[in-house]
Amino acid sequence: MKMTLLASAALLALAPAVQAQDAYFGLGLGVSANSTTASEVTGFEPSATDFGLALTAGYRFASVGTVTYGIEGNLDLMGGKLMSDTFDACTDFAPTWCEVDAALRLRGTVTSDLANGSRVMGSLGAVIVRGRAEDGPDNYVNATGRGLSFGVSWEQVGGTMPVRVDLNYDAIREDDADLYERDLDMLGLRVSYMF
Numbered sequence: 001m002k003m004t005l006l007a008s009a010a011l012l013a014l015a016p017a018v019q020a021q022d023a024y025f026g027l028g029l030g031v032s033a034n035s036t037t038a039s040e041v042t043g044f045e046p047s048a049t050d051f052g053l054a055l056t057a058g059y060r061f062a063s064v065g066t067v068t069y070g071i072e073g074n075l076d077l078m079g080g081k082l083m084s085d086t087f088d089a090c091t092d093f094a095p096t097w098c099e100v101d102a103a104l105r106l107r108g109t110v111t112s113d114l115a116n117g118s119r120v121m122g123s124l125g126a127v128i129v130r131g132r133a134e135d136g137p138d139n140y141v142n143a144t145g146r147g148l149s150f151g152v153s154w155e156q157v158g159g160t161m162p163v164r165v166d167l168n169y170d171a172i173r174e175d176d177a178d179l180y181e182r183d184l185d186m187l188g189l190r191v192s193y194m195f
Contacts, residue, residue: 022060024194024195025058025195026055026194026195027055027056028164028190028192028193029051029052029191030051030052030054030190030191031050031051031188031189032052032186032187033186034047035047036089036184038095038180038181039181039182046087046088046094047085048083050080052079053076053077054191055076056072056075056164057073058070058073066112069109069110072107073105073107074103074151074168075103076102076190078101080100080101082099083098090132090134094134095179096182098131098140099132100129100130103130103188104127104129105126107151108123109121109123118155118156119157120154121153122152123150124150127172128144128145129144129145129170129184130143130144133145133175133177133182134177134180135180143175143177144176145184146172146173147173148173149169149171151166151167152166152167161193163191164191165191166189168190169185169186169188170185170188172184
């Protein structure tokens with residue numbers, strides 16, 4: 001009961017400082033360094049650098065001073081480049097991911113306005129990827145993976161061309177091609193025009 005009263009009092013005290021914000025969108029290009037491993041095979045780590053279209057949609061719903069809270073979704077549509085490490089991924093001896101075609105992120109965000117007219121943002125949430133993986137000897141299937149996603153970004157606010165740069169890390173540790181265990185790590189850089 002005491003905790004409920006304290007939480008209510010804190011929310012009432014913050015209420016005048018909290019204000020509604022707005023929706024935003026972004027369109028840009030991204031590059032992603034992808035790497036994959038399988039628990040059954042050591043020393044084989046296929047990787048690829050892939051390029052794609054970067055889409056962003058978010059909503060800033062509350063702020064306190066120069067700090068804003070929100071939610072954001074990212075969709076990266078990639079080229080689906082085949083990963084390799086001397087041999088191509090998804091070979092006879094390594095049931096890894098073969099390629100990644102798309103990544104969808106949903107994350108909570110915390111944004112801080114800077115004095116120079118720009119802003120920085122941190123985000124944390126979940127990622128879902130779509131690609132191809134091995135699910136049995138010589139059985140390469142469309143697979144969906146899930147994991148944790150972290151991001152930091154910098155955005156130039158105002159001007160004729162508001163530009164944002166994002167750095168994302170995605171750690172995919174589960175997928176629906178469940179005959180083998182495999183990991184997928186993605187480090188991505190996105191540059192977007194925001195409107």
